[in-house]
Amino acid sequence: MDLELLLKAAIMGIVEGLTEFLPVSSTGHLILAATLLDFHDERGKLFEIVIQSGAILAVVWEFRRRIFTTFANFHSDPQARRLLVNVAIAFLPLAVIGLLFGSALKAHLFNATTVATAFIVGGLLILWAEKRQHVVRVHTVEEMTALDALKVGIAQAFALVPGTSRSGATIIGGLLFGLSRQVATEFTFYLAIPTLGLASLYSLYDQRELLVVDDIGMWVVGMVAAFASAFVCVRWLIRYVSTHTFIPFAWYRIAFGIVVLVTAWTGTVAWSN
Secondary structure, three states: OOHHHHHHHHHHHHHHHHHOOOOOOHHHHHHHHHHHOOOOOHHHHHHHHHOHHHHHHHHHHHOHHHHHHHHHOOOOOHHHHHHHHHHHHHHHHHHHHHHHHHHHHHHHHOOHHHHHHHHHHHHHHHHHHHHOOOOOOEOOHHHOOHHHHHHHHHHHHHHHOOOOOHHHHHHHHHHHOOEOHHHHHHHHHHHHHHHHHHHHHHHHHHOHHHOOHHHHHHHHHHHHHHHHHHHHHHHHHHHHOOOOOOHHHHHHHHHHHHHHHHHHHHOOOOOOO
């Protein structure tokens, strides 16, 4: 068993879990972490996507009662049915755009400069969104309409640009569309389940030739680390959004993006695609 590889897997899992549901871009952090750890070959890139499963399981476990009740009452409860339909609607924009243009986006945008620029632009957008007067129109997830879900889904599609942040796009988009901070965050958690789950399954199938038995230990360590760190992060974020804004994350994004740009331009760090 390669202990160095397992350590890298654990670090990557922790990075995934801590950043997946915060508005800071897990993809951007994973790209940069993989470069620093020299874990950015094709095998490593597949690993980055699949360890999202650990983060998904953390959400499923945290909301297990709500998820079970929603599916159990799908035929009898209009609110349960509306929630599932809205999640499906919100998932569609990213799925369609990803299937049509995913390869082109990966070929041209997965680099340090794009990630850093997206970090900075995303931070500025969060600052702008938080400075605006927030008029709340939707106070519970059950009040969301199909149009609300579609708008959030379109916002999520911007996360195909690495460094944008899927959760940041959906939460901030939700705030701009009239969702309360709690509703935008909760719906983001639900939307993550099909989005990340199907992305992981598709990547596993598409790159199945990279799967080898010797990597099982690496997968397990990465997914466990992602689950544990995501579970802590999800619980913390639920409490945080009730009394705080996302402005600190905006300044973090801007500062982090500047550091990456400066190190890339000066050659201090040889960031890879």
